[in-house]
Amino acid sequence: MTKNNGSPIEKTVEETVDILVIGAGASGGAATAWLSEAGFKVKCLEQGYWQDPSKYASASQDYEFEMMTNWAPDPNMRQRDEDYPVNDSESPVTPVMFNGVGGSTILWTAHTPRFHPSDFRVKSLDGVADDWPITYDELEEFYDLNDAVMGCSGINGDPANPPRSPRQMPPLPLGTDGKKLISGFEKLGWHWWPSDSYINSQRYGEGRDACNFCGHNHMGCYQRAKSSTDLTYWPRALKSGAEIETGARVRRITTDDSGRATGADYVDSKGNERHQGARAVIMAANGIGTPRLLLNSASDTHPDGLSNSTGLVGKNLMFHPFAMISGTFPEKMKTWQGPLGNIAFSQEFYETDKSRGFVRGYTYQFQRSLGPAWIAKGGFRDPVPWGKDHHEVLEKRLGSVMAMAVIGEDLPENHNAVDLDPKLTDSDGIPAPRIRYTLSKNSRDQLDHAIENAKKALEAAGASDIFVDPMMRQSGWHLMGTARMGDDPAESVVDKWGQSHDVDNLFIVDGSVFVTSAAVNPTPTIQALALRTADYIVTNRQDLKG
Amino acid sequence: MTTNAKRGSVDDKLLVAILDRLIPAVDDLPSAGQMGLTSEIVLLAAQQVRFNNLFENAIDSFGAANPTFTSSNGEQQDDAIRTFESVSPELFCALLSIAYIVYYKDSRVHVRIGWEGRTPQPDGNDMEPWDESVLETVRKRKPFWRSVD
Numbered sequence: 001m002t003k004n005n006g007s008p009i010e011k012t013v014e015e016t017v018d019i020l021v022i023g024a025g026a027s028g029g030a031a032t033a034w035l036s037e038a039g040f041k042v043k044c045l046e047q048g049y050w051q052d053p054s055k056y057a058s059a060s061q062d063y064e065f066e067m068m069t070n071w072a073p074d075p076n077m078r079q080r081d082e083d084y085p086v087n088d089s090e091s092p093v094t095p096v097m098f099n100g101v102g103g104s105t106i107l108w109t110a111h112t113p114r115f116h117p118s119d120f121r122v123k124s125l126d127g128v129a130d131d132w133p134i135t136y137d138e139l140e141e142f143y144d145l146n147d148a149v150m151g152c153s154g155i156n157g158d159p160a161n162p163p164r165s166p167r168q169m170p171p172l173p174l175g176t177d178g179k180k181l182i183s184g185f186e187k188l189g190w191h192w193w194p195s196d197s198y199i200n201s202q203r204y205g206e207g208r209d210a211c212n213f214c215g216h217n218h219m220g221c222y223q224r225a226k227s228s229t230d231l232t233y234w235p236r237a238l239k240s241g242a243e244i245e246t247g248a249r250v251r252r253i254t255t256d257d258s259g260r261a262t263g264a265d266y267v268d269s270k271g272n273e274r275h276q277g278a279r280a281v282i283m284a285a286n287g288i289g290t291p292r293l294l295l296n297s298a299s300d301t302h303p304d305g306l307s308n309s310t311g312l313v314g315k316n317l318m319f320h321p322f323a324m325i326s327g328t329f330p331e332k333m334k335t336w337q338g339p340l341g342n343i344a345f346s347q348e349f350y351e352t353d354k355s356r357g358f359v360r361g362y363t364y365q366f367q368r369s370l371g372p373a374w375i376a377k378g379g380f381r382d383p384v385p386w387g388k389d390h391h392e393v394l395e396k397r398l399g400s401v402m403a404m405a406v407i408g409e410d411l412p413e414n415h416n417a418v419d420l421d422p423k424l425t426d427s428d429g430i431p432a433p434r435i436r437y438t439l440s441k442n443s444r445d446q447l448d449h450a451i452e453n454a455k456k457a458l459e460a461a462g463a464s465d466i467f468v469d470p471m472m473r474q475s476g477w478h479l480m481g482t483a484r485m486g487d488d489p490a491e492s493v494v495d496k497w498g499q500s501h502d503v504d505n506l507f508i509v510d511g512s513v514f515v516t517s518a519a520v521n522p523t524p525t526i527q528a529l530a531l532r533t534a535d536y537i538v539t540n541r542q543d544l545k546g
Numbered sequence: 547m548t549t550n551a552k553r554g555s556v557d558d559k560l561l562v563a564i565l566d567r568l569i570p571a572v573d574d575l576p577s578a579g580q581m582g583l584t585s586e587i588v589l590l591a592a593q594q595v596r597f598n599n600l601f602e603n604a605i606d607s608f609g610a611a612n613p614t615f616t617s618s619n620g621e622q623q624d625d626a627i628r629t630f631e632s633v634s635p636e637l638f639c640a641l642l643s644i645a646y647i648v649y650y651k652d653s654r655v656h657v658r659i660g661w662e663g664r665t666p667q668p669d670g671n672d673m674e675p676w677d678e679s680v681l682e683t684v685r686k687r688k689p690f691w692r693s694v695d
Contacts, residue, residue: 058667059667059668061651062590062593062647062651064647064650064651065590065593065644065647068597068643069593069594069596069597070593070594077596079594079595079596116691116692117691117692117693117694118691118692118694120694121694125692125694135694136694155678155681157681157685159684159685159687159688159689159690159691160689160690160691161691162689162691170676171676172676173673173674173675173676173677174676174677174680175673175674176674179680182680186683186684191684191687191690192684193684194676194681201676211670212668212669212670212671213670213671213672213673214667214670214671215671216667222667222668223667223668223670334671336671337671337672337673338671338673350691351690351691351692352692371650371661372650372655372659372661373646373647373649373650373651376646376649376650377642377643377646377647383642383646384646386567386568386569386627386642387567387568387570387624388570390568390569390570391570391572394659395659398659398661
């Protein structure tokens with residue numbers, strides 16, 4: 001058994017594997033499938049469980065209640081046994097995520113734009129943050145591979161983005177509501193384009209139907225039309241011999257006397273302490289879970305945490321703080337029909353224009369609204385008032401509210417960070433993460449600019465009663481930057497292949513490695529990077545095969 | 547349901563009186579408190595420990611701060627609720643949320659507002675198919691993404 005730097009816990013030791021993957025979500029699924037198909041013996045430890053789509057919140061009569069309790073995206077509200085608490089009292093943004101096979105792809109909207117080429121060169125172009133050690137062109141083939149596995153509905157020809165390979169399926173329909181919102185952008189001469197979405201607009205993939213426009217896929221897709229890695233990468237991984245253990249909560253990555261990773265200590269679903277040996281470890285536990293585990297893996301050879309000789313593990317947390325601007329249209333448009341956030345997007349203000357008073361830019365993601373209880377509770381805006389005005393206001397909003405989410409590029413700042421809470425632990429006594437985050441002036445200026453333009457677009461489309469949430473609290477879906485990649489070992493945690501500068505058999509493939517955040521939903525980029533890292537291991541690290 | 551009995555730690559009579567002020571009568575429908583929704587509210591809240599604690603705390607705190615609420619007039623009751631909303635926003639939010647959720651899943655309400663009133667699955671909804679002609683204007687625009695050398 002691997003010496004674990006003084007841990008007194010008795011452990012059962014599992015057979016050593018080639019690659020141990022921590023986390024079975026967007027990136028863990030992709031890396032596991034690629035490596036197991038290339039002949040590596042891969043095991044994944046996932047603290048959550050397999051999900052049954054027939055039991056998602058979207059299939060429940062009480063789905064409105066389920067989404068604020070047992071299926072809430074905020075783990076502090078969900079409080080399942082497999083969740084860990086997050087101290088977010090020093091952050092205006094609450095991190096949201098899902099723990100289970102598929103990870104946060106279970107509850108995501110599956111809105112899947114790509115980074116722009118300029119997003120990899122922000123230092124060179126705009127003099128801020130740092131350039132990535134890779135380019136869009138280097139990542140493009142992995143974007144394409146990922147699109148093929150996840151299945152992308154969309155259409156080529158977007159003037160805001162480079163040309164790309166044909167999408168697997170045509171776009172999802174815009175709907176009457178979507179066309180209405182788009183009319184505002186057309187009147188203003190502003191860019192819009194149908195969203196790339198990992199949602200089937202027709203049958204695609206094994207056992208996966210076309211979207212039935214239920215409007216609730218962010219509550220888990222009953223129809224299996226929304227892509228999540230439990231439906232895409234994991235069947236491939238298991239077919240090629242990969243193993244996954246669910247309900248397995250990792251305490252620490254273990255190391256030997258030379259500092260190399262040897263596997264992980266974990267608690268299994270029955271509460272037994274175990275050790276899984278491995279020739280290499282891949283972290284895929286998201287931009288909060290990964291730094292948490294690395295910091296929890298401090299040892300004699302890594303006193304400040306694993307792969308943390310620079311002190312950068314947990315630093316430079318980026319969220320994409322969201323502003324949400326909604327309007328009420330005079331028409332009744334059945335806005336609850338169709339995927340909530342997958343109509344279209346606008347990147348009119350994406351690239352830097354310094355005359356605006358800030359650098360970098362933002363994307364608008366167009367949003368529908370849902371049914372009466374969701375509207376009454378506020379949805380994307382303030383709750384419908386209780387008392388004498390309740391019924392009149394509810395009736396005005398139901399079927400008539402649409403919104404625009406602003407995703408602004410959040411630049412890295414050292415003081416925005418994840419560390420270990422001195423008191424808070426999960427149910428196994430493992431220290432929980434603490435988040436410290438403040439919104440930068442550049443990000444605030446971006447959001448304010450976006451809010452004013454969103455008002456113009458909504459008004460041009462015919463909306464009134466415009467409501468602004470200048471920064472949504474429960475919007476921390478995109479967890480990035482906490483173990484950044486770079487060529488300089490003094491300024492980054494991993495190299496351009498996701499390999500730790502400190503530990504040559506430790507890799508990171510989740511959003512932690514992002515150098516900057518761009519202004520788009522990050523998952524296709526996370527998955528493309530995971531495939532690229534896995535491909536590097538296949539090509540260059542056959543020494544990791546037993 | 548206007549009994550004075552407590553179910554668990556929730557005071558039914560108090561909950562009925564609060565619901566009556568939150569969601570008043572409209573058209574042919576009585577106010578929410580008179581629709582017999584309290585059993586469902588209590589049952590649903592109990593589905594999660596964290597939420598149930600919030601909900602029960604809301605009722606208990608409100609009752610403790612307003613011992614004469616059920617015998618007060620409407621204006622006084624509204625003032626009491628507004629004060630509670632201001633002083634205990636998290637507890638009030640839990641109370642209001644579950645009141646709205648249970649009210650808007652009631653078939654009588656669905657009929658009044660014209661809501662189909664079914665769970666979204668398995669049938670889903672119909673949408674008109676994708677129509678590429680909507681791209682006619684935006685396709686004419688020249689590429690404007692920033693190139694990188």
